[in-house]
Amino acid sequence: MAVIQVENASKIYRIGEVETRALDGVDVSVDAGEFMALVGPSGSGKTTLLQIMGCLDKPNTGSVKINGQDVTRFNANQRADLRRDVIGFIFQFFALVPVLSAYENVELPLLLSGASAKERRQRVMQMLEAVGLADRAHHRPDQLSGGQQQRVAIARALAPKPLMVLADEPTANLDTANGQQAMEIMQRLNQETGAAFIFATHDPRVMSYARRTVTMRDGHIVSNGQALG
Amino acid sequence: MTLAKLWTIGFRDLMRNRRRSFFTLLAVALGLALLIVLNGFITGVFDDAIQNSIRLQTGHVQLRAPSYSDEKMSLLWADLLDNPAELVAQAQSVAGVQVATPVLWASGIVATPDDSAGLRVYGIDPASAFYEPLRAGLVAGAFPAADDRSGIVIGQRLANNLGLHVDDNVSLTVVNADGEPVEGAFTVRGIFSTGVVTYDESALFMPLAKAQAFTRTDGHASAIIMMLDAQDKADAVAAALAMPNVKALTWRDLNQVMIQSVESGMGFYVILDAIVIMIVAVIIANTLLMAVFERIREMGILAALGMKGRQIITMFVLEAAILGIAGIVLGVLIGLGGVSYLVNTGLYVGDMAGSTPGVPLGATIYAAYAPGLFANLALWTLLIILLASLYPGWFAARREPAEALHML
Ligand SMILES: Nc1ncnc2c1ncn2[C@@H]1O[C@H](COP(=O)(O)OP(=O)(O)OP(=O)(O)O)[C@@H](O)[C@H]1O
Ligand SMILES: [Mg+2]
Numbered sequence: 152m153a154v155i156q157v158e159n160a161s162k163i164y165r166i167g168e169v170e171t172r173a174l175d176g177v178d179v180s181v182d183a184g185e186f187m188a189l190v191g192p193s194g195s196g197k198t199t200l201l202q203i204m205g206c207l208d209k210p211n212t213g214s215v216k217i218n219g220q221d222v223t224r225f226n227a228n229q230r231a232d233l234r235r236d237v238i239g240f241i242f243q244f245f246a247l248v249p250v251l252s253a254y255e256n257v258e259l260p261l262l263l264s265g266a267s268a269k270e271r272r273q274r275v276m277q278m279l280e281a282v283g284l285a286d287r288a289h290h291r292p293d294q295l296s297g298g299q300q301q302r303v304a305i306a307r308a309l310a311p312k313p314l315m316v317l318a319d320e321p322t323a324n325l326d327t328a329n330g331q332q333a334m335e336i337m338q339r340l341n342q343e344t345g346a347a348f349i350f351a352t353h354d355p356r357v358m359s360y361a362r363r364t365v366t367m368r369d370g371h372i373v374s375n376g377q378a379l380g
Numbered sequence: 381m382t383l384a385k386l387w388t389i390g391f392r393d394l395m396r397n398r399r400r401s402f403f404t405l406l407a408v409a410l411g412l413a414l415l416i417v418l419n420g421f422i423t424g425v426f427d428d429a430i431q432n433s434i435r436l437q438t439g440h441v442q443l444r445a446p447s448y449s450d451e452k453m454s455l456l457w458a459d460l461l462d463n464p465a466e467l468v469a470q471a472q473s474v475a476g477v478q479v480a481t482p483v484l485w486a487s488g489i490v491a492t493p494d495d496s497a498g499l500r501v502y503g504i505d506p507a508s509a510f511y512e513p514l515r516a517g518l519v520a521g522a523f524p525a526a527d528d529r530s531g532i533v534i535g536q537r538l539a540n541n542l543g544l545h546v547d548d549n550v551s552l553t554v555v556n557a558d559g560e561p562v563e564g565a566f567t568v569r570g571i572f573s574t575g576v577v578t579y580d581e582s583a584l585f586m587p588l589a590k591a592q593a594f595t596r597t598d599g600h601a602s603a604i605i606m607m608l609d610a611q612d613k614a615d616a617v618a619a620a621l622a623m624p625n626v627k628a629l630t631w632r633d634l635n636q637v638m639i640q641s642v643e644s645g646m647g648f649y650v651i652l653d654a655i656v657i658m659i660v661a662v663i664i665a666n667t668l669l670m671a672v673f674e675r676i677r678e679m680g681i682l683a684a685l686g687m688k689g690r691q692i693i694t695m696f697v698l699e700a701a702i703l704g705i706a707g708i709v710l711g712v713l714i715g716l717g718g719v720s721y722l723v724n725t726g727l728y729v730g731d732m733a734g735s736t737p738g739v740p741l742g743a744t745i746y747a748a749y750a751p752g753l754f755a756n757l758a759l760w761t762l763l764i765i766l767l768a769s770l771y772p773g774w775f776a777a778r779r780e781p782a783e784a785l786h787m788l
Contacts, residue, residue, distance in 0.1 A: 207684060208782035228688050234781075235686020242785070246681045250392035255385075260685045262385050307685075 153216075154314045154347050155204055156180045160213030162199050162370075173199040174210065175370035181315065181349060186341045187376070188361035189351040195367040197351035198319055204349065205238050205317045206230040218314070235263050239308030239346070241318035245300035247292040253279065253303045254288040260311045278306035281343075282336055298329030302336060309340055318350035322357055334360045383698075386691065390699035393675075401703060404667040408707025408765065409714055411660030415653055415757045416715025417747070421722055422649050424748035426642045430635060432576050432742065435513055438634035439605035440614045441477075443467050446627045448602060453485050453500070455557040455595050460484075464601035467626065471606050474620045476613040481508035482601035484591045488554040490534075490584060495542050499582040501554060503591020503601075510607055514572050514585065521546035521570035526587050531569035535580035539571045546571060552584070557596045564594055575742035653757065657764055665768035669775070679776040680784030689777030693770065700769030707765075708758050715754065722747030 162174040173196045181187060189197050202208040203215060206222055214221045222233060240246075247256045257278050261271045279285045282302035292300055301321060308316050318337070322330030338360055341348050350357070358364055366374040394401040434440060448459045461467060464482035471480035484503035489496055504511060506523045514533070515523055524531030532552070534544065544550065546568055553563045566586070573580055592598050608617055614630035621628040632639065679692055726744040776784070 202782040202785075205684070207680075207785065208780050228690075231683065231686050231688045233686075234684060240684045242681070246677075246684075248389065248678060248681065250389060250396055255388075259385070259682075263686045263691075 152183055153180045154183050154218065156214075156216040157200070157204060157210075158214045158216070160200075160203060160210040160215065162196075162203060162208070162210050172370045174203070177213070177367075177370070177372055179365060179372055179375065181347050183314065183347055184341070184345045185347045185349070186338065186360070186362045187347070187349045188358045188364045189349060189367065190353070190358055190364055191367035191373075193353075196370045197367055199370075200367070201317045201319050201349065201351055204315075205240060206233050207240075235260060236311065237314045239311070239313040239316040241301070241304050241308050241316060241321045241350075243320040243323045245292065245297065245304050245324075247300055247303055247307075249292050252289045252291055253284060253295065253299075253306075256292070256303055257307045257310050260307060264311055266311075274310055275306075278310045279303075281309075281340065282306045296329075298325055298332060301325060301329070301333050305333065305336055305340070309344060309346065312344065313346055315347040315349065318348065320351055320353070322352065322354060327356070330354070330357065383694075386695045386698055387702075390695055391702055394699060394702060400667060400670070404663065404703050405707040405710065407663040407667075408660060408704060408761065409710035411656055411663075412708055412711030412758060412761050413714035413718060415656050415761070416712065416754050417718035417722065418649065418652065418656075419753050419757060420715070420719035420747040420750060421727075421745075423750040423753065424722065424746045427748050428742065428746060429638060429642065430631075432574075433635050433638060434611070434631050436574060436576060436579055438631055439479075439510065440608040440611055440631050441471075441606040441617050441621070442629045442634060443471065443604040443606075443621060443626050444602065444629060446625065453487050453602070455484075455486055455555070455597055457557060457597070457600060460597060460600040460602060461604065461626065462600055464599075464604060467604045471604055471621060474617055476608045476610065476617055477606050478609050479509045479607040480604055481505050481510045482588060482604050484588060484595070484597060484600070485602045486554045486591070486595055488552050488584065490538075490542070491551045491553070492542050492544065492548075497538060497542060497582070499538065499584050501552070501591065502583060502585045503588040503595075504585055505588055506585075510605055511585075513574060517572040517574045518570050519573050521568065524569045524587055526589065528569065528587055529590050529593075530565065530567050531586065532566045533570040533572060533585040534568060535583055536571050536573040537577065537581040538584075539568070541581070544568055544571075554595055556594070557600075562594065562596075575744065577743060657757075657760060660761060661764040661768045665771060669772045676776060676779075676784050679779075680781045680786075683781035683784060689774075692777045693773030696773035696776070697766055697769050700765050701762075704762050704765035704769075708761055711761070712754065712758055716749075719747045719749060723749065 157177055157179045160174050160177045161172065164171045164173055177200060189200065191197055203210050209223055214223050216222070217233060217237060222230060225233065248259065251259065254275055257275045258271050261274055266274065276285060279288055282305055284299060284302055284306070287295060287299060295303065322333055325333060334357055337348055340346070352358060364376040365372060366376070443461065445459050445461055448454065468480045468482060471477050482505065486501040487498065488501040489498050506526055519536055523533060539545070548568050550566055550568065551563055552566050553561055556562045592600065606617065608614060611631065618628035618630050682692060723746055726746040728744045
């Protein structure tokens with residue numbers, strides 16, 4: 152069953168006279184529980200596609216269906232709700248709220264979805280343990296290493312039990328060991344929670360974790376890959 | 381999303397940018413303090429001017445002949461009251477009237493061998509309680525007795541200008557009731573200082589009987605001046621004294637010109653207030669906008685987590701509210717400190733006080749507390765801060781999250 156279906160999506164950026172077709176008739180469908188790499192040269196449209204899948208932006212044409220609903224027709228609040236309830240994000244820059252502790256960062260999406268204090272406490276500690284940072288719960292982002300910050304971001308993305316997690320070059324700012332650790336955690340959480348993971352990357356070592364690889368070039372999907380066993 | 385977390389984020393952001401927060405807070409505080417001091421001062425000046433005028437010149441209520449006009453200071457019998465003693469007795473029988481005393485006004489010129497000055501001549505009952513402020517203000521000599529036929533009292537500035545001392549002789553010329561100029565010789569018995577420039581510089585007092593004889597207005601008076609036990613009884617007392625051929629005027633009527641110039645002056649200060657408030661608002665909006673640009677990516681992240689535009693705006697408004705309320709508290713404290721100094725010590729303006737004819741000001745002017753006005757200013761400041769903070773919030777919230785994430 153597909154959690155997200157992108158059909159014939161195009162995205163054009165205009166800067167003055169210059170038009171860039173960042174996405175040009177993209178079709179892609181991701182099933183529940185997939186662990187999928189999105190690869191391609193720089194400027195091929197990976198980030199743009201992830202943003203459109205994640206309701207952070209709208210395509211100029213085409214449709215995006217999440218759980219069968221066409222979200223391009225949603226208003227800003229409906230899309231915010233969808234991001235809150237269904238989608239988790241992990242960014243290249245660790246993207247934590249700087250004034251909140253690791254604990255509070257993970258708690259934030261749970262606060263947004265109105266979870267009770269008890270639920271929040273349990274879930275936050277469960278997630279911090281899952282990424283091996285229970286003992287760093289009360290550190291601020293600037294008191295954590297890059298690898299630790301990215302693990303907090305992973306915990307935060309998965310705290311509200313999303314259907315899918317979109318990760319844009321999650322290891323690009325990490326050294327090999329930390330990158331590997333982050334990938335292993337994501338792989339394990341993919342298996343444990345059944346959330347679909349879609350991650351854009353340039354790094355062949357990261358690609359090797361994927362069970363399916365989709366390749367882009369110039370705003371097109373050139374290889375839709377296939378799910379490995 | 382609990383409001384508490386938005387508060388926490390807002391508060392911690394302010395703490396993270398201590399220097400910026402401090403200067404914004406200071407801008408709010410100093411802006412409001414300035415407004416409070418300014419308004420306390422204006423209120424004080426205007427209160428003072430009115431109270432001085434009532435105390436020294438107009439009283440709370442006056443009886444006059446219907447045709448009497450202030451500008452002309454006419455001594456024609458038709459313009460005068462012909463039964464002052466009766467009217468005084470009548471006035472004194474009205475509840476709330478503490479003092480009622482007849483006065484005769486004329487314009488005159490006083491001359492010494494070297495110099496001369498135009499002034500207003502007051503024929504008064506020297507024993508009346510209404511002249512307590514003058515008696516208290518005597519710096520030399522004494523008040524003449526009611527039957528003194530040549531004694532006068534003048535203000536200190538006039539005495540200095542003309543080089544006069546107690547017991548010096550002067551010549552005084554007035555136009556009498558018959559329209560003829562008459563000249564008489566008088567002796568300075570006393571010199572007073574009220575601190576109000578217009579009186580100290582251009583008033584001359586003599587006993588009513590002598591004034592009447594000198595101007596050929598025997599048995600007549602320009603007005604009966606009354607002081608009440610409370611200023612707000614003026615309308616009631618005036619109504620109680622309504623009778624044909626006499627008009628009763630309240631301090632409001634009597635100070636109309638001044639109240640009007642005060643009110644148009646107030647209009648000017650409302651504009652000044654608005655300008656200061658606008659400046660404060662711009663500084664705050666600017667500071668908050670800087671905060672947004674610094675944090676626009678953070679806004680994108682919060683949006684990615686599912687925070688709605690409304691919540692992002694709330695976060696900014698809360699930040700502004702924290703700063704605003706702290707700034708307002710500090711501003712009120714500084715402002716009240718300033719007002720308290722100006723209430724107790726005042727501001728010495730010297731001769732400048734005389735430069736506003738018709739507005740009787742002392743050489744030292746004092747501020748007054750106007751709690752209602754101050755509270756209003758504080759509320760307006762808060763309102764404008766909150767409005768100003770809506771813009772940056774809206775600026776951050778209306779973007780697609782992708783756009784916000786791209787920035788920086
Ligand atoms: N906000 C924008 N305004 C204008 N052009 C943009 C914008 N974002 C992306 N583009 C352009 O769209 C195209 C696709 O960009 P995108 O960021 O999706 O590529 P990418 O595959 O993620 O590249 P990279 O691997 O370098 O991250 C590029 O040509 C880029 O210059
Ligand atoms: Mg990219």
